[in-house]
Amino acid sequence: MTDSRPKTTVSMTINGAQITADVEPRMTLLDFLRDELDLTGTHTGCEHGVCGACSVLLNDVPIRSCLMLAVQANGERLTTVEGLSDPDGSLSLVQDCFWETHALQCGYCTPGMLIAAQALLQRNPDPSREDIREAISGNLCRCTGYGQIIEAIELAADRLNQRTGKAAR
Template identity: 55%
Template sequence: MGSQHELSIEVNGEVRTGCVSARTNLADFLRENLRLTGTHIGCEHGVCGACTVLLDGQPARSCIMLAAQADGSSITTIEGVGGQGGELSDVQEAFCASHALQCGFCTPGMVLAVQALVDGVGNPDEDDIEEAIGGNICRCTGYVQIREAARLAIERAQKSRANELESAL
């Protein structure tokens, strides 16, 4: 039957606990145990990026990470990116405005990769965008619109930060 592991993970701001098999990967735990099906499973080898989640704010491939490894961590899935009332985040809005999605399979991973870029790098440039989305494969939309969405999300985040700074003064 295999050994079982108790775990406690903060998922999208809520502490979630569970008991999982030692072999359960994080993607399956999120999808099957927590019913967060926005985390897509594509290649199951960590290559395509469809399963990307944010682990303590950094992009992580949930298909090649064991759920037990995430014990005590904070996870953000695509379900946790938007606002409490279901409104879209700035990154999600940028993807819509730029037509940076088509079939939607890669979109959750792409959005989370760009979200990590926007949150983590003060003034991202084109190389930072390439690095951020480089581990995610899109077979429908193409990367022109996705890069455009990333630039738009960065621009909006910078304006928002400037407005916050101005308001604080």
């Protein structure tokens, strides 16, 4: 069946690649990423902006992709969890620290947590434990009780600081 509903052309930069697509104006950015671009690392949690599972970076700032329409992201620069790894698939330092401390169980909130952690370390390379708590407080996790997530981000910050002259990547 051909869908006769009107569409709008959007273009944006996602994980460094230029994307142009036709979308229904009512489509959320979350559904656009997942269903149109197959970037399924970003997850659907509550669809009302509380749980943070759908977090992505919009111009380096973490946002809820469930609360934004795809058309609103027109012309913007986005990073999803897929964009945190290196192009060859190797894990970023923050991702590797999540693995090392077992900062996850089911993995469902993890992409959003990584986005929050990445954003924190970009703006504050030496966060206190309370800074970390606050930075991930908009991302709900039901598995871990947050302890090993906080450990992972502390570990990442330590390692980043050891790499003198290198910013969070």
